[in-house]
Amino acid sequence: MKLCKRIVAALVIAAMLALCVPAFAAGPEYPEVPEGYDGYITFSVSAITMGWTYIIDPMLVPVHEGETFAAVTARVFDELGWAYTYSGTVEEGFYLTGVGCYETEPMVPEYLMNEILAYPAWAEEEFEYSFGEWTGTFTDDEILSASEYCTLSGWMFLEDDESASVGADALVVTPGKAYTWIFTIYGWGMDYGVSDGWGMFPAFDNPMEGVSRTEAHIALAQICADEELMETALDVAGDELIDFLTALYDPESSQELIDSTLAALLAALYPAETIPGDVNGDGKVSSADVLLIMRYSMGLEELEASALENADLNGDGVVDFADALLVARSIN
Ligand SMILES: [Ca+2]
Numbered sequence: 286m287k288l289c290k291r292i293v294a295a296l297v298i299a300a301m302l303a304l305c306v307p308a309f310a311a312g313p314e315y316p317e318v319p320e321g322y323d324g325y326i327t328f329s330v331s332a333i334t335m336g337w338t339y340i341i342d343p344m345l346v347p348v349h350e351g352e353t354f355a356a357v358t359a360r361v362f363d364e365l366g367w368a369y370t371y372s373g374t375v376e377e378g379f380y381l382t383g384v385g386c387y388e389t390e391p392m393v394p395e396y397l398m399n400e401i402l403a404y405p406a407w408a409e410e411e412f413e414y415s416f417g418e419w420t421g422t423f424t425d426d427e428i429l430s431a432s433e434y435c436t437l438s439g440w441m442f443l444e445d446d447e448s449a450s451v452g453a454d455a456l457v458v459t460p461g462k463a464y465t466w467i468f469t470i471y472g473w474g475m476d477y478g479v480s481d482g483w484g485m486f487p488a489f490d491n492p493m494e495g496v497s498r499t500e501a502h503i504a505l506a507q508i509c510a511d512e513e514l515m516e517t518a519l520d521v522a523g524d525e526l527i528d529f530l531t532a533l534y535d536p537e538s539s540q541e542l543i544d545s546t547l548a549a550l551l552a553a554l555y556p557a558e559t560i561p562g563d564v565n566g567d568g569k570v571s572s573a574d575v576l577l578i579m580r581y582s583m584g585l586e587e588l589e590a591s592a593l594e595n596a597d598l599n600g601d602g603v604v605d606f607a608d609a610l611l612v613a614r615s616i617n
């Protein structure tokens with residue numbers, strides 16, 4: 286009994302001290318980098334504000350050291366045999382003007398179309414000039430080009446979630462980052478929430494503002510690059526995959542929805558191993574697990590259902606100090 290008290294006292298102190306418990310979550314990874322390359326970037330082409338999801342879904346692309354985004358872009362389109370047009374050269378003044386796309390029926394979300402339609406009147410008032418209106422006109426050449434549908438539409442690119450301040454020919458890519466070409470139809474990236482429209486467009490309540498898709502892009506590209514993992518996803522996580530893609534493709538998705546659907550997909554792909562006593566799910570039973578049970582007992586920690594199941598070592602349906610002691614004793 287004395288020993289128990291001493292253990293409990295020590296555990297309580299340790300639990301108080303352990304304010305931060307690292308989380309161990311399995312997830313997709315980058316494949317081996319091919320010979321002669323520096324690492325992978327995630328590349329995608331998005332037209333979600335047109336209602337057309339992604340023209341090229343997030344994919345991993347191995348990149349050379351010092352390679353510019355213009356060079357990577359030209360290489361990807363060439364390797365895929367994908368139509369594209371640009372002005373300047375890949376080395377200098379590269380400006381993407383069109384990307385192969387079969388869609389012709391815009392499905393612009395209502396909140397955005399309302400802004401576009403309201404804009405000419407605002408611009409006339411502010412600048413005594415009218416530009417940026419929705420015309421809906423396009424050339425049916427299976428290329429989505431700048432100034433189609435909207436007089437100020439065009440191609441821009443993002444490095445992670447930032448619109449770059451230099452041209453694609455001047456930006457050296459960084460392995461591990463996500464690069465996205467976006468077809469903007471309002472405020473030079475304002476529709477994607479990545480620009481203030483240079484003060485020339487009125488601010489509006491934009492659901493894309495502050496929402497990052499970078500982590501989702503990279504995870505999706507990693508899953509797609511792994512044939513076995515992709516098969517598993519279709520096999521055991523079809524619903525989760527669809528929910529995640531639906532969230533990713535919808536410009537009105539909140540960060541919370543994108544994050545939670547990704548977490549659900551990863552949880553389905555990497556089911557946690559159930560080891561009695563392993564509360565933090567790192568695959569082993571250690572003092573960290575004892576601390577977690579202590580902290581939970583003291584109301585300092587919340588635990589997921591699977592963690593609670595592993596924590597209830599004596600199986601009485603309650604996670605308390607008795608379980609902490611049992612787990613502590615099971616550690617040598
Ligand atoms: Ca066209």
Ligand SMILES: [Ca+2]
Pocket residue numbers: 562563564565566567568569570571573574
């Ligand atoms: Ca553990």
Ligand SMILES: [Ca+2]
Pocket residue numbers: 596597598599600601602603604605607608
């Ligand atoms: Ca118990």
